[in-house]
Amino acid sequence: MPSLPVLVLNSGSSSIKFSLYEAGNGERTRLFEGAVDGIGTDLGKFWIKDANGKKLVDQTPAVPGRSVAFKLVADALHSCDFPAPAAIGHRTVCGGPTVRENQRITPALIDEIESYQDLAPLHTPIAVYIMREALRLFPSIPNFAILDTYFHRTLPEVATHLPIPSEYVAMGVRRYGYHGISYESIVYQLQPDVPGKLIVAHLGNGASISAIRNGLCIDTSMALTPTGGIISGSRTGDIDPGVLIFILKKLAETTPDAAEAAEKLETVVNKKSGLLGVSELSNDMRDLREAIAAGNAKARLAVDKFCWTIARWIGSYVAELNGLDMLVFTGGIGENDIASRAEICSGLGALGIVLDAKRNNVRGAAVISAENSPVTVRVIPPLEDLMIVDHVVRLLGE
Numbered sequence: 001m002p003s004l005p006v007l008v009l010n011s012g013s014s015s016i017k018f019s020l021y022e023a024g025n026g027e028r029t030r031l032f033e034g035a036v037d038g039i040g041t042d043l044g045k046f047w048i049k050d051a052n053g054k055k056l057v058d059q060t061p062a063v064p065g066r067s068v069a070f071k072l073v074a075d076a077l078h079s080c081d082f083p084a085p086a087a088i089g090h091r092t093v094c095g096g097p098t099v100r101e102n103q104r105i106t107p108a109l110i111d112e113i114e115s116y117q118d119l120a121p122l123h124t125p126i127a128v129y130i131m132r133e134a135l136r137l138f139p140s141i142p143n144f145a146i147l148d149t150y151f152h153r154t155l156p157e158v159a160t161h162l163p164i165p166s167e168y169v170a171m172g173v174r175r176y177g178y179h180g181i182s183y184e185s186i187v188y189q190l191q192p193d194v195p196g197k198l199i200v201a202h203l204g205n206g207a208s209i210s211a212i213r214n215g216l217c218i219d220t221s222m223a224l225t226p227t228g229g230i231i232s233g234s235r236t237g238d239i240d241p242g243v244l245i246f247i248l249k250k251l252a253e254t255t256p257d258a259a260e261a262a263e264k265l266e267t268v269v270n271k272k273s274g275l276l277g278v279s280e281l282s283n284d285m286r287d288l289r290e291a292i293a294a295g296n297a298k299a300r301l302a303v304d305k306f307c308w309t310i311a312r313w314i315g316s317y318v319a320e321l322n323g324l325d326m327l328v329f330t331g332g333i334g335e336n337d338i339a340s341r342a343e344i345c346s347g348l349g350a351l352g353i354v355l356d357a358k359r360n361n362v363r364g365a366a367v368i369s370a371e372n373s374p375v376t377v378r379v380i381p382p383l384e385d386l387m388i389v390d391h392v393v394r395l396l397g398e
Helices: 066-079 107-114 124-137 150-154 180-190 241-254 258-271 274-279 285-293 297-321 331-336 338-345 384-396
Strands: 005-011 015-022 029-037 045-050 055-059 087-092 143-147 197-203 207-213 216-220 326-330 376-379
Touching: 005 124, 005 384, 015 066, 015 384, 029 055, 029 066, 066 124, 087 124, 087 384, 107 124, 124 143, 143 384, 150 180, 150 216, 180 197, 180 207, 180 216, 180 326, 180 384, 197 297, 197 331, 207 297, 216 297, 241 258, 274 285, 274 297, 285 297, 297 338, 326 331, 331 338
Parallel strands: 005 087, 087 143, 197 326, 326 376
Antiparallel strands: 005 015, 015 029, 029 045, 045 055, 197 207, 207 216
16 A cells, blocks of 8 residues: 555543554554643644654643644644645544544534534534535545444343333433444454453543453443543542432522523533542642642542542442453553552452552553552553554545
8 A cells, every 4th residue: 555644533521632643554653742731821832743752843822722722733634744634533522422433534424423413512523524525625535433442232132222211212312432443442452362351440630441241342431422431530420310400490599591491500510620620720640649739629529539439339240241351541541640549449359450559650651560469550642643643544544
């Protein structure tokens, strides 16, 4: 196969990340990567690094919205001293019940994904915008939607079917699961010796955990939306539905319009809760660790809640897997927060999870379990962009 530059676009609620890989002749070489951060603020950051880490662009522009953010990316892609992309892969958080397979993007597909944007309200609107812009700006280049939900297509019905009336199930209300590209990349990196009983904890500003048997997902914490499961930076995670009904009734007292009240509730559960809501300080684990060191009790409670919740999920997945061979930490917190890993695992000795304090004193890839630990515990950074490139190459060949 000749040269095949593949562009990866990964959009979030306040950022656009991108990278270009050479994927021809079996290669997977990253040529450059970059990001626009701080969308919606006057304190944006726009940077591009080459394969050696050299900064090619380092700017601090105002980025009031997604149109300005993507124009920065598009202009740079058209002017960079790198090959023009031959294909583009878009990280797509959720396609709803009708878009379950990775596939080439068409205007009709974008409309279908947009119709289910309420399933991932922090991610899908900007992703849809970028898909449309990419088709407009690169009209002759094939674009592909690579789904976070794709890895979770192996979930059994007992996991996907929620305990609700069938009329809502028919509307597509089910467990979808998210962070799937990250989980897939961990399984990829463990090949050819993928453990039969594996738990992966993707811990970042958004956090989730999955149970994987023989390389296939059998359960995952996020459900209909990324709000469910583990407490995250600003999301509640799983919570008594009665709490949501109580809050909604209180909101309705001053917001009689039902749609407006629902939007306010969505803001509460997605943007004002989690680590931020409990600590009343920050959704960033680094800030919370500094506050804990200074004696902040609310920060301590927020982090304790985070670690306690994850330990409970690990215990339930050990039961579901009927044992455990390996536990993997990934994501920004999973890779870099030494204390969180130690606190999560501190009470799991009865499950065969024993950390080595010296081995755990590391950031990045490592085996951190003790020599005598029945369960191997590892830290493995995800390779999401590489997985997206692989899917794009496969789809181009179909």
